[in-house]
Structures are given as structure tokens and as C-alpha cells.
Amino acid sequence: MKWGLVPHWSKHEDNTLRTINARSENLVKGGGMWGSIKGRKRCAVPCEGYYEWLKKGKEKLPHFTKRQDGKLMLLAGLYDCVTLEGQTKPLWTFTIVTTDANEESRWLHDRQPVILSTDMSLQVWLDTTSKIWTSELSKLVEPYSDMNSPLTCYQVSKEVGKIGVESATFIQPVSQREDGIQAMFAKQQGKGSPSKRKRSLSPKFVEISPRPSPSKVRKYKEHISPPSASTNVIDFCEGGDEPRKPKVEKLNTWEDDSETEYVDGSSQSDSEIPNHESRKGKAKLGHMKVSGNG
DNA sequence: CCAGACGTTGTT
DNA sequence: GTCTGG
DNA sequence: CCAGACGTTGTT
DNA sequence: GTCTGG
Numbered sequence: 509m510k511w512g513l514v515p516h517w518s519k520h521e522d523n524t525l526r527t528i529n530a531r532s533e534n535l536v537k538g539g540g541m542w543g544s545i546k547g548r549k550r551c552a553v554p555c556e557g558y559y560e561w562l563k564k565g566k567e568k569l570p571h572f573t574k575r576q577d578g579k580l581m582l583l584a585g586l587y588d589c590v591t592l593e594g595q596t597k598p599l600w601t602f603t604i605v606t607t608d609a610n611e612e613s614r615w616l617h618d619r620q621p622v623i624l625s626t627d628m629s630l631q632v633w634l635d636t637t638s639k640i641w642t643s644e645l646s647k648l649v650e651p652y653s654d655m656n657s658p659l660t661c662y663q664v665s666k667e668v669g670k671i672g673v674e675s676a677t678f679i680q681p682v683s684q685r686e687d688g689i690q691a692m693f694a695k696q697q698g699k700g701s702p703s704k705r706k707r708s709l710s711p712k713f714v715e716i717s718p719r720p721s722p723s724k725v726r727k728y729k730e731h732i733s734p735p736s737a738s739t740n741v742i743d744f745c746e747g748g749d750e751p752r753k754p755k756v757e758k759l760n761t762w763e764d765d766s767e768t769e770y771v772d773g774s775s776q777s778d779s780e781i782p783n784h785e786s787r788k789g790k791a792k793l794g795h796m797k798v799s800g801n802g
Numbered sequence: 803c804c805a806g807a808c809g810t811t812g813t814t
Numbered sequence: 815g816t817c818t819g820g
Numbered sequence: 821c822c823a824g825a826c827g828t829t830g831t832t
Numbered sequence: 833g834t835c836t837g838g
Contacts, residue, residue, distance in 0.1 A: 515808085517815050527809045534809080541808040544815035561814060568814075606810080619811080666838070669814045670823080 509587070513603035515541055516590040530586055532607040532622060532649035535641065545586050547640045550633055552624055553583040553604055556679055559668060560617045570668045571616055572679050573661040575625075584622035584633055584649065610651040616661065622649045625657040 512526040525541065535546050557574030558581070575581050587602040609620040624630045629648050652659070668678040 513809095515815080525807090525809065529810050531810070539808085539817060541815085543808090543817080559814080561812095563812095570814075603810090666814095 509600045509602060511602060511604075513545075513586060513588055513601045514590055514592075514599055515545070516588045517544075518590050519593050521592060526601070527603050529606045529619075529621075530603045532605050535605065535649060536646045538641070542586070545588055546645075547638070548636050549587050550636055551585045551587045551602060552630060552634060553585040553602065554580045555583060557581055558583070558621055559664070559678075561669070562616050562663075568669070570664050570666060570678075571661050572664045572681075573613065573616075573659055574679070576658045576660045582624040582630060584624055605649055607649050608651045610653060613652075613659070613661065620652060623652050623654075623659075624648070625652070625654040 512528050513530070514521070514526050518525065527541075530542055530546075534540055535542050557572050560571050560573060561568040562571055584605040585602045586605065587600065589598050589600050591598045605622040606619045607622050609616070609618050613620055624633055632644055632648055662681040664678055664680065665682050667673060667675070
């Protein structure tokens with residue numbers, strides 16, 4: 509299952525219609541490419557939270573938003589499945605529904621994923637038996653306002669924005685990293701030889717694979733990548749109920765190949781679309797399970 | 803009728 | 815798939 | 821050090 | 833190619 513929904517009527521890979529987000533306004537409005545999907549193929553996307561880049565002039569400061577209670581967040585999503593011409597394997601993809609940012613998070617960005625915070629909302633969203641969009645669903649995709657499940661948001665390391673680098677530590681507050689005790693300690697240790705300093709200053713993350721050169725990445729973006737931008741970058745983790753430390757089962761590598769499991773017990777290899785996309789979506793950081801009918 | 807469009811966020 | 819414009 | 825940016829109009 | 837921000 510890959511982030512970036514490819515509609516089931518697609519013949520070939522079409523990056524312009526591979527959407528990472530679906531605007532709730534367009535679901536409510538009706539018509540368009542969501543018409544044939546929104547009534548039948550809704551899913552929930554579990555994650556620790558989502559990244560958003562605060563634009564401060566020229567600066568782009570990544571922030572992480574999550575539930576204050578530390579439980580997994582469930583985002584409203586749509587999914588689809590298509591076997592493209594010349595392919596044998598079906599391609600499973602999903603998109604995340606966005607809505608206006610609520611007042612509390614508007615300082616950060618004008619959009620926000622739709623968060624399913626109650627059993628009720630989850631049930632309603634995942635119930636596709638009617639196969640149609642209802643006014644009840646339209647209510648669900650309004651800006652987040654569940655006072656019983658408050659969110660929290662804080663700045664995180666800019667490392668998260670680097671191509672080809674992944675770490676569960678990216679969801680930690682920047683105050684505990686760049687400015688914090690760890691960094692101080694690292695600097696002290698490095699006082700001696702330059703080589704030691706270099707080593708001790710950057711164990712903030714584990715570099716999994718060689719970072720491609722900017723030019724390569726640029727080419728890669730131009731030719732292969734899905735929509736050039738994503739607002740909501742998600743770290744997916746294993747499903748579950750208990751709050752826990754982010755557990756990274758399988759970090760992305762440039763030639764990563766992971767399996768996605770589905771509720772029906774089947775699984776699919778994720779090898780076709782290489783890392784740039786997963787890097788954008790971080791959809792392969794750990795395993796993701798998709799709930800819903802189909 | 804048929805061909806063509808259908809999307810999102812934002813340079814992560 | 816489904817709607818719209820020509 | 822090295823990844824990433826590298827522009828211009830704007831006001832009409 | 834070259835500069836700069838982190």
C-alpha cells in the first residue's frame with residue numbers, strides 16, 4: 509500500500525492524478541475523481557502524528573502534531589486498487605483527506621488532515637455498506653474540534669526534511685535535540701580530535717542508505733515522483749492500542765522492499781516505487797494496516 | 803456522442 | 815468511474 | 821562541511 | 833558553478 513492514490517480507472521501510471529491528499533470540500537461538493545471512490549473505499553490511516561512545515565519568511569520549520577494522550581492518531585483516508593497495463597500485480601494506494609485547519613493549528617498551516625478521534629467517527633467513516641456519501645460523512649470531515657482528544661504540536665529537527673534520511677527521533681521535540689542535553693554532551697565529547705567530533709555530533713539519526721546527490725534527487729523528482737509537494741508527512745507505525753515509543757521495524761533504504769499487509773490477510777510487495785515516494789510519505793516506516801471494506 | 807478531464811500542496 | 819464540453 | 825538554492829515583480 | 837544556511 510503506497511501513499512498517493514492512483515484511481516482504479518487509470519491505464520498507466522499518471523503522476524498528475526496520483527494524489528496524496530483529498531480535499532474534503534471536494535468530497536462534499538461531489539463530482540470529480542472522488543465521486544467513484546468516496547462512497548466505497550474509505551480507510552483509516554494510523555500514525556503517530558503528522559508533520560507540517562511552518563513558513564517563517566524563508567525559513568521552513570518542521571513541526572510535529574500528535575495526540576496529547578500519545579495514542580495512535582487515525583486519519584481519514586481513501587484508497588483504491590488498480591492493475592496498470594503491462595503489470596501483473598495490483599497497485600494499492602491511498603490518500604489522506606484534508607480539511608481547513610482548526611483555529612488552534614492555523615498558526616502552523618491552513619490545512620489539516622481529518623482526524624478520526626472517536627469510535628463513533630471511526631465507525632461512520634469505515635462503514636461503506638451504503639456505498640454512498642452521506643451528510644453524516646460531511647460532518648466528519650469538518651475541522652477538528654474534539655475537545656476530549658486534544659492535540660499537541662512542537663518543532664522538530666530539520667533533519668526530517670532531508671532526502672534519504674529516516675529516523676524515529678524526528679518526532680522528538682527539537683528542544684530535546686539541537687539545544688538539549690544530548691547535543692551539549694556530544695559537543696563536549698568531541699572536544700578532542702576532529703574526527704571524533706564529527707562522529708559524535710551526528711548520531712542524532714541513523715543514516716540508512718547513501719544520500720543521493722541533489723542533482724540525482726532533482727532528476728528523480730522530475731521523472732518519477734508523485735505530486736511535488738506534500739503537506740502531511742506521516743510516520744506510520746504498527747497498529748495497536750497502547751501508547752509506545754516509535755518502533756521502527758524496517759527503515760527505508762534507497763532500495764527498500766517492504767510488504768504491506770491487508771485486513772483480508774493478503775500482502776503486497778512495495779518494490780515498484782522506490783524510495784523517494786516513501787520518503788515523502790514515510791509510508792514504509794514500519795508496517796501499516798488499512799482498515800475498511802475492500 | 804465521444805474525448806478529455808478528473809488533484810493537491812506548495813517548492814519536505 | 816463519472817461528469818462536462820464541444 | 822555539504823545539501824540546497826540559485827528569480828522577479830511588486831506599486832497598477 | 834558558487835554561495836549560504838544549518
